[in-house]
Amino acid sequence: MFKFILRRSLIAIPQLFLLSILIFLLAQAMPGDALSGRFINNPNLDPAYQSELRDKLGLNDPLPQQYARWIGNLVQGELGMSYVHNVKVETMLESRIANTFWLGLATLILTYLIAIPLGVIAGRWPDTYTDKFIVTYSYVSFSIPIFVFALIMLYIFGFTLGWFPTGGSVDVRVEPGSWDWYLSKLHHLLLPALSSALLATTSTIQYLRNEIIDTKLKDFVKTARAKGTPERKVYSRHIFRNSLLPVAAFLGYDIVFILGGSIFIEQIFSYPGLGQLFVDSITQRDFAVVNVLVMLYGFLSILGTLLSDIILSIVDPRIRID
Amino acid sequence: MTLLKIENLKVYYPVRGGFFRRVIDHVKAVDDISFELQPGETYGLVGESGCGKTTTGRTIIGLNRPTAGKITFNDVELTKITRRDFYKYRKDIQMIFQDPYSSLNPRKRVIDIIAEPIRNFERLSPKEERMKIMEVLEKVGLSPESIYKYPHEFSGGQRQRIGIARALTLNPKLIIADEPVSALDVSVQAQVLNFMKDIQKEFNLTYLFISHDLGIIRHMCDRIGIMYRGRLVEEGTKEEIFENPQHIYTKRLLSSIPQMNPEERLKHMAFRKEVNQEFKNNYDKYFDAEGKIFDLKPISETHSVALP
Amino acid sequence: MATPAVNNNNTEIEKVKSPSGFKIIVREFIKDKVALISLILFLGIVLYVYIYSMGLDTKEVTRVDIFNQFQEPGPVHWLGTDYGGRDVYNQLILGARNSLTIGIAITLITSIIGIALGLLAGYYGGWVDNVVMRTVDFVLVLPALMIIIVYVSIVPEFDVRKFIFIMSLFYWTSKCRLIRSKALAEREHEYVAASKTLGTPDWKIMLFQVLPNLSSIIIVNMTLNLAGNIGIETSLTYLGFGLPESVPSLGTLISYSRNPEVMENKPWVWLPAAILILVLMLCINFIGNALKRAADARQRLG
Numbered sequence: 001m002f003k004f005i006l007r008r009s010l011i012a013i014p015q016l017f018l019l020s021i022l023i024f025l026l027a028q029a030m031p032g033d034a035l036s037g038r039f040i041n042n043p044n045l046d047p048a049y050q051s052e053l054r055d056k057l058g059l060n061d062p063l064p065q066q067y068a069r070w071i072g073n074l075v076q077g078e079l080g081m082s083y084v085h086n087v088k089v090e091t092m093l094e095s096r097i098a099n100t101f102w103l104g105l106a107t108l109i110l111t112y113l114i115a116i117p118l119g120v121i122a123g124r125w126p127d128t129y130t131d132k133f134i135v136t137y138s139y140v141s142f143s144i145p146i147f148v149f150a151l152i153m154l155y156i157f158g159f160t161l162g163w164f165p166t167g168g169s170v171d172v173r174v175e176p177g178s179w180d181w182y183l184s185k186l187h188h189l190l191l192p193a194l195s196s197a198l199l200a201t202t203s204t205i206q207y208l209r210n211e212i213i214d215t216k217l218k219d220f221v222k223t224a225r226a227k228g229t230p231e232r233k234v235y236s237r238h239i240f241r242n243s244l245l246p247v248a249a250f251l252g253y254d255i256v257f258i259l260g261g262s263i264f265i266e267q268i269f270s271y272p273g274l275g276q277l278f279v280d281s282i283t284q285r286d287f288a289v290v291n292v293l294v295m296l297y298g299f300l301s302i303l304g305t306l307l308s309d310i311i312l313s314i315v316d317p318r319i320r321i322d
Numbered sequence: 323m324t325l326l327k328i329e330n331l332k333v334y335y336p337v338r339g340g341f342f343r344r345v346i347d348h349v350k351a352v353d354d355i356s357f358e359l360q361p362g363e364t365y366g367l368v369g370e371s372g373c374g375k376t377t378t379g380r381t382i383i384g385l386n387r388p389t390a391g392k393i394t395f396n397d398v399e400l401t402k403i404t405r406r407d408f409y410k411y412r413k414d415i416q417m418i419f420q421d422p423y424s425s426l427n428p429r430k431r432v433i434d435i436i437a438e439p440i441r442n443f444e445r446l447s448p449k450e451e452r453m454k455i456m457e458v459l460e461k462v463g464l465s466p467e468s469i470y471k472y473p474h475e476f477s478g479g480q481r482q483r484i485g486i487a488r489a490l491t492l493n494p495k496l497i498i499a500d501e502p503v504s505a506l507d508v509s510v511q512a513q514v515l516n517f518m519k520d521i522q523k524e525f526n527l528t529y530l531f532i533s534h535d536l537g538i539i540r541h542m543c544d545r546i547g548i549m550y551r552g553r554l555v556e557e558g559t560k561e562e563i564f565e566n567p568q569h570i571y572t573k574r575l576l577s578s579i580p581q582m583n584p585e586e587r588l589k590h591m592a593f594r595k596e597v598n599q600e601f602k603n604n605y606d607k608y609f610d611a612e613g614k615i616f617d618l619k620p621i622s623e624t625h626s627v628a629l630p
Numbered sequence: 631m632a633t634p635a636v637n638n639n640n641t642e643i644e645k646v647k648s649p650s651g652f653k654i655i656v657r658e659f660i661k662d663k664v665a666l667i668s669l670i671l672f673l674g675i676v677l678y679v680y681i682y683s684m685g686l687d688t689k690e691v692t693r694v695d696i697f698n699q700f701q702e703p704g705p706v707h708w709l710g711t712d713y714g715g716r717d718v719y720n721q722l723i724l725g726a727r728n729s730l731t732i733g734i735a736i737t738l739i740t741s742i743i744g745i746a747l748g749l750l751a752g753y754y755g756g757w758v759d760n761v762v763m764r765t766v767d768f769v770l771v772l773p774a775l776m777i778i779i780v781y782v783s784i785v786p787e788f789d790v791r792k793f794i795f796i797m798s799l800f801y802w803t804s805k806c807r808l809i810r811s812k813a814l815a816e817r818e819h820e821y822v823a824a825s826k827t828l829g830t831p832d833w834k835i836m837l838f839q840v841l842p843n844l845s846s847i848i849i850v851n852m853t854l855n856l857a858g859n860i861g862i863e864t865s866l867t868y869l870g871f872g873l874p875e876s877v878p879s880l881g882t883l884i885s886y887s888r889n890p891e892v893m894e895n896k897p898w899v900w901l902p903a904a905i906l907i908l909v910l911m912l913c914i915n916f917i918g919n920a921l922k923r924a925a926d927a928r929q930r931l932g
Binding site: 011015018019022026029030031139140142143144145146147148151152154155159166167256259260263264267278279282283285290293294297298301302305 | 764767768770772773774775777779780781783854860861862864868869870871884887888890897901904907911912914916
């Protein structure tokens, strides 16, 4: 058990290392460097002085050396300077991280609030019309591209019906820290989170449904029934307990899915989070920020997958490699 | 002249463990066995499941790699030559598989199944090929019209006949039959076995017959090797093994055959008791201090036993 | 025997037909009305789009005509015009064609890569399997969308071919995993060992013995993948990092909605494309799921 967790975690280390190399090389291929930001407002600066400054900052050093310095800074939390805005990348991330975090959390909660009851209902009463409806929903949600769905949600509930705000993370007229401010934040979160959550439910619903249907036929459930356990108890005590646990394992994968979707969701709902920052930075060719974001997302997705694999190995020993 | 000679064959599988998945031990599937096959005879390898008899067969035909030892076929050392050279001897050694359900590709029609070896080794026009296939099918007692059917349309016995037909198309000299009837109904077992005997005469085949069923072995084989835990414990002619078993394991195997004749039953029970008693009392005589089986020692021209 | 036509017993043998995979699929579609309607609708759309677009010239369709800006749907432009005065309907057809073509291309390329590597890994096992699977694990944890966006924005002379290339680089992994696990199971069947003893070379066993047994899984997977790939392409194009402007996609039309004015008051520009994507995706998925049931005897309806 412990051995598996350790071995699985060790796989993440070369993955992180490779990821960092990949991003470093991508960064090298990107136009501009740490100095572009400072020079951008001053195009008349002497080119000779520019190259002298580059030498001083080590931008002409051999690649391995530059990589070592870059990764060293990254580990210490020195994320570099924005090429465009002439501020530290950390500063640009600060407020965005919180926004994306809350959006992600809301999405996760909504996902499970929708998926678990639906999965349980479909699994408990399979082949009914309710079940068919839920299964069809899970197929449909799997196949719809997130941006199309989010756009239509925004069009209907944001623009046409006007139930939700159509952009931003909070109403700027409300005083920060007040009750209304928090309510306004929640109000802004709800539609993007719901749009994302409605599409993130597929795997959980399908897994739960199949698991419950399978568990129903297991011998220990038959034994429980044979003993005369009331039907409700058979489900609550025996079946759900066995089937719900593995759902926890999807947490990590779901985080990765929601992160990927956040690029579109935040763009569509003009929600000032990391995903929107990424698209804006790319458009403005602010590659210092882009770099950090790609690294951050890669890091989170390695972590999310690791998390899921470990939870899965705890709750479902069948998949453990050793 | 010897057709097939196995000398000191070993097949070990590594056991990996520990944090770095290093090799910490070996499973000795086949641990130093030697035997010979003469042309035209049927040699039976008998033993309980997991004793290494199947591994031996699969190693001879090249499906497993030997860890050590020599396999000589027709004076050519198969263990020394390269894969490409081995290809030339493929034709001469063929195999009949245990499970006629999984040994035939469900997606292929009979014609394609039987044509597979022909297409690998011979250049025939489609018409010649079909003629040949129908010829072999007829030989194994299947209707030549069935060449366009799929395996699932046949019964187990018929499928095994298709498997045999496939093995026969290349006119092999040696056929390794790995439990060829154990997946079949008892009612068709005899049919397939007798058929195998018939074609042996017709094509002058040599069989290496692998089975756990002593009754079948007695019916089919001229000489028999008894395997236990990857080693041979006794080897001899059919008469020697069945009439005059020497090793305790052989005796126990023989005593486990259920006796059909009611008059002999009491005698048989006494024999079983005797064997059990001997096993308990004289265990040390048959296995060394680590419980390992001794090397084979000849006690007559044809009969050898693993005794100290 | 009631076959008088057979005069010579070994030249003219009647083919004895077995219930083929194709018949099972047909039966499945007849039983599943939604899938049948999806199939007809999908084929109809595809045919219509490809035939109609043959009469369209991309340059002509994408030529800006400011005087016709944002015309509402009417008899001349029956889906209206966009901000450049271009006919939305024609763009819709062209976009659908391009999105479909590129989706199919990416599906084919990723399938070939995924099937080849998955077969090799599953069939040989050992270190081959290790190398392939560790690579797959790594590619799977990469933030693929972001890296594609970065690539698209920095590569010089970006064109459709480069887009297909970068997409294919990332989206072969799930198929590889699937094929590998199936090949691993298939390898244990004795017919593989039998083929080896019959002198069939490994590559032939992989392609002609193992692969046909995986065909139904591959077809199902490719169908579902097609939907996924079209989805990703249009998503990226929507953000402005997909197909170049000279190759309009369904995502291009939808991307006009990034202007809130268009989003709110001129839905005829983007809504048809969004609905078309929805319809296509749903059709493909219902078809895929019917195929999936046909491939799995336990789930069959008919």
